[in-house]
Amino acid sequence: MNRRQFIKASVLTPIALILTSKLVATLRPYPLADILVQLKALPPERLTSSGSWNVSQILQHCSQSIRYSIYGYPEARSPLFQYTIGKLAVNAFAATGKLHHPLDEAIPGAPALEPALPNDVALRELIYTVQQFMDWQGAMQPHFAFGSLTKAQYYSVHYLHLQSHLNEISIS
Template structure:
């Protein structure tokens, strides 16, 4: 690692620390954050009336969420540096897990992941996500290190996935009304 990379990592860590310090004082989420509860919510979404308020379509959001869970089982295509994981990723996950909520750019793809496909029907993308959740819940082996957080236990990963899905659900609306806040 060169000096520039080191300085950028330190700056990113400081930004996360400051932002996290402010955000962590907000009340924690009281919503159930289990993959079982999230799966039930996903199955009850009114797909025919669902709109995305974000940069990605409903299908692309489901594909992105499925990728994240699948990669926790098989390995992420690219990982952030060990320094990033230590200085930024681990503290960020700590803050997220304390808040039971995640904050990240909602149009940021997983590093190295294939492009999301606009032409895939939302129903198929949702089924892929539900299948990924089921596979994760049934998985008994070792989990791949997270690309930003590094090594996570199965319960930490389940929480990370649930928070990730929950944050992306805030992009959904029905007839212009946001359904998750």
Template sequence: MKRRTFVRLATAGTLTVAALGAGGALWLSGPAAPVSGFATIAHARRWVQAIGSGQASATAGWPVAQVFEHCAQSIEYSLSGFPQANSAAFQHTAGSLAFATFTRVGRMQHDLEEPIPGAPALVATDLAVAAQRLDAALAAFEAHTGPLSPHFAYGALDKAQYTRAHLMHLANHAERVRQA
């Protein structure tokens, strides 16, 4: 290939990638959509308390007690630190892009049976106990005023961003929970 042809193709490719990147960044920088499912932590806590005080089942995947255990782990780790993190490169690219996309559309879509990296295996069987743990984690997060630990996939998030992340995460899992 002639050098001039290579330079033209390389320049065209770079400009295309830059244009797509700029368009994506512009779309992602738009206003955040309202969180689908739970508008506030108080709303999420009321739902958790209602589910925990009754009968519930999962339509697929983990039992509801383990869903609650998993969501509690995520919230607790935002305060204390995640056991394992993806690389900084991942957090600054795919991780931050995923979070920006979720924020933009107001909902999260993720593998609902993927454990948090390095977290203990899910073992909860008592729905009421798991609901109490999740409710306590939500209350502790809401009351927390200190620094937050970086998310294992998204990296550093401020309190408002973490609130959105937790609400979207719980709402995504809630899609599989049915109250009896």
């Protein structure tokens, strides 16, 4: 391979990878309505957490995240981060069907989670918030790390985020 071919391949390969991951991300279904059915079936008094947050805190955190996509996040990363690393990450997460992040990391600027809030209250709030998001007809607010997202992209982000956190919750 000569130098010109190497430079061309070095430039085109990342572009092809980005476009491919974006295409795969748009083809993968993210049935948020299915998670809503799962949430409605959970017995709040029998839920336990395997993580560092209790069940209520996990549910509150998920509610915050969804609510902020409608009303705006309290803090945001820099536009440079959002339009580089953030965009690559959201497409990679949607393409792979897995969202990787520390499961006890609060949303920047969000109010503290209330550890004593009963599970049934936190679960009702999450169910309400998921339904509110699904019914929302207004503009979506930029994600604090991923920047501007369409509602379809938010469906994938919320679905993957909920799946990630619900994996820490079990029924005893």
